Amino acid sequence: MSAHRTTDDVDVVIAGAGAAGLAAAVALSGAGAKVALLERKPFFGGRAYSYAHPALDEVIDSQHVLLGCCTNLIDLCNLSGASRHIRWYDSITFLEPGTEASSSETKPSRRSDICPGLLPSPGHSALSFLRAPMLSLADKSRIALGLLDFLRAYPTIDDEPFSAWLQRTHQTDRAIRHFWEPIIVGTLNDTFDRCSTRYAGQVFHESFMKSAEGGRLGIPSQPLSEFYSSVARLAEHQGTSLHLRCSIDRIEQLPGSVWKVTASDGTIHRAPNLLLALPFEQTARLLTTLPDASEHRQRIVPSLAHFTHAPITTIHLWFDRTITDLDHAALLDTRIQWMFNKTLIRRFETSQAATPGQYLELVISASFPELQQPREEILAAALAELARFFPGVRAAKLLKAGVLKEARATFSVTPGLDCFRPAADAPGDGLYLAGDWTLSGWPSTMEGAVRSGRLAAESIARAAGNAAEFLTPALPAAGLMKFFAR
Numbered sequence: 487m488s489a490h491r492t493t494d495d496v497d498v499v500i501a502g503a504g505a506a507g508l509a510a511a512v513a514l515s516g517a518g519a520k521v522a523l524l525e526r527k528p529f530f531g532g533r534a535y536s537y538a539h540p541a542l543d544e545v546i547d548s549q550h551v552l553l554g555c556c557t558n559l560i561d562l563c564n565l566s567g568a569s570r571h572i573r574w575y576d577s578i579t580f581l582e583p584g585t586e587a588s589s590s591e592t593k594p595s596r597r598s599d600i601c602p603g604l605l606p607s608p609g610h611s612a613l614s615f616l617r618a619p620m621l622s623l624a625d626k627s628r629i630a631l632g633l634l635d636f637l638r639a640y641p642t643i644d645d646e647p648f649s650a651w652l653q654r655t656h657q658t659d660r661a662i663r664h665f666w667e668p669i670i671v672g673t674l675n676d677t678f679d680r681c682s683t684r685y686a687g688q689v690f691h692e693s694f695m696k697s698a699e700g701g702r703l704g705i706p707s708q709p710l711s712e713f714y715s716s717v718a719r720l721a722e723h724q725g726t727s728l729h730l731r732c733s734i735d736r737i738e739q740l741p742g743s744v745w746k747v748t749a750s751d752g753t754i755h756r757a758p759n760l761l762l763a764l765p766f767e768q769t770a771r772l773l774t775t776l777p778d779a780s781e782h783r784q785r786i787v788p789s790l791a792h793f794t795h796a797p798i799t800t801i802h803l804w805f806d807r808t809i810t811d812l813d814h815a816a817l818l819d820t821r822i823q824w825m826f827n828k829t830l831i832r833r834f835e836t837s838q839a840a841t842p843g844q845y846l847e848l849v850i851s852a853s854f855p856e857l858q859q860p861r862e863e864i865l866a867a868a869l870a871e872l873a874r875f876f877p878g879v880r881a882a883k884l885l886k887a888g889v890l891k892e893a894r895a896t897f898s899v900t901p902g903l904d905c906f907r908p909a910a911d912a913p914g915d916g917l918y919l920a921g922d923w924t925l926s927g928w929p930s931t932m933e934g935a936v937r938s939g940r941l942a943a944e945s946i947a948r949a950a951g952n953a954a955e956f957l958t959p960a961l962p963a964a965g966l967m968k969f970f971a972r
């Protein structure tokens with residue numbers, strides 16, 4: 487786009503082509519609105535991005551997963567065709583390390599598979615849970631009693647830290663380390679005292695209890711920006727104009743209810759509706775380009791001070807040989823919580839002949855300590871930990887390795903945050919907000935982002951006199967949960 491060009495024939499300008507902005511663009515352009523989508527990066531997907539790493543000569547991303555209960559994200563993927571690139575798994579494998587950290591002895595790791603069986607929900611995973619060697623009978627009975635709290639629903643108020651709930655329900659040390667921690671730290675990406683019981687309860691109610699389908703694990707098998715390109719192409723096909731490398735510097739409200747957006751390349755975009763589908767810190771930055779006395783600014787900016795980030799670190803390892811035949815696993819009693827076998831996950835994507843060796847990605851959620859640690863230290867610790875699960879690592883040659891630290895990976899659902907999460911139409915006068923951090927009803931996830939984009943699209947359509955509904959309903963309760971779930 488040439489400098490100083492002006493776009494002013496659109497109904498809605500959307501800032502940000504992450505999952506939220508893309509979902510809003512698809513909903514609005516699908517309903518006949520003229521939409522311009524502006525994104526500062528050269529690719530789509532926002533934080534769910536991939537890129538060609540020049541030194542590694544590989545396309546890398548931080549593996550994202552979804553669950554069967556992410557109905558809005560799944561619907562968006564179905565509409566755009568991206569769903570062809572999701573691999574679904576019914577079973578989650580938990581591995582206990584085979585050897586002590588200090589020992590050079592090689593013992594196989596112990597495996598527990600949690601998967602649905604013949605019993606109706608909420609007991610669909612009960613048989614595999616009862617068989618799982620990673621927990622004793624005492625741990626299991628505490629967990630089962632705890633889960634009863636989330637049988638009918640999860641709390642509507644978000645004031646209690648999950649750490650207090652664990653204490654209140656007398657969870658054992660091993661139940662915490664081998665069950666609550668891998669799931670909650672993996673899904674909410676923060677420590678127990680910085681996660682509210684409301685969102686922890688939502689994870690267990692929606693994905694563990696309500697139906698077996700809700701707990702299925704979906705893993706995008708394409709690099710993430712390619713995955714989200716399908717969604718961008720759908721929006722474009724419906725008439726959305728896409729502008730990559732277009733960083734918005736300033737917003738202004740003009741007389742006559744028009745919003746003006748100025749990008750760093752000098753381009754100007756004007757529309758009666760402006761949707762900021764940005765992370766909270768970028769939203770705050772743009773709102774502070776409005777005059778101090780602006781009501782839109784005053785309504786939103788003070789709330790944003792209550793939001794905090796949590797980091798995720800991923801470690802990418804290319805070995806000269808096969809390390810494991812598992813596609814993914816939760817690794818217990820370590821810093822690295824999840825292993826994704828990218829070679830196996832991507833095996834149907836590449837047209838090239840399979841190369842020998844294996845590419846594994848390790849994920850450390852809530853990686854606050856790793857933010858300060860040098861790359862070499864993180865790598866050495868991760869390799870030592872990995873060898874405790876897969877002794878073949880010791881003999882394998884590491885061909886190349888990368889460490890990716892995402893300091894602002896997610897916002898934390900800290901207790902009491904909900905009252906500061908704004909609704910899509912909170913700023914007013916044709917200015918709207920979306921993004922995982924807004925009042926989506928979900929924690930910091932792609933589903934939360936897609937929901938927020940669709941909620942914002944509904945508000946914009948409603949203001950134009952169109953009572954469109956873009957949200958996909960939650961999965962229905964299955965089995966006995968039809969009688970329990972509220």
Ligand SMILES: Cc1cc2nc3c(=O)[nH]c(=O)nc-3n(C[C@H](O)[C@H](O)[C@H](O)COP(=O)(O)OP(=O)(O)OC[C@H]3O[C@@H](n4cnc5c(N)ncnc54)[C@H](O)[C@@H]3O)c2cc1C
Binds near residue numbers: 507732768930
């Ligand atoms: C390492 C990592 C692992 C994760 N794992 C998972 C997972 O397994 N499952 C899951 O559901 N979620 C996961 N998440 C969270 C998930 O990525 C986010 O919740 C979701 O992508 C947020 O989408 P969004 O559209 O709200 O925001 P974003 O993705 O942040 O999109 C905002 C967009 O706005 C653009 N932008 C910012 N400022 C400007 C500007 N001034 N002008 C123009 N454009 C601008 C940004 O470049 C970005 O593209 C993970 C996140 C990370 C980082």
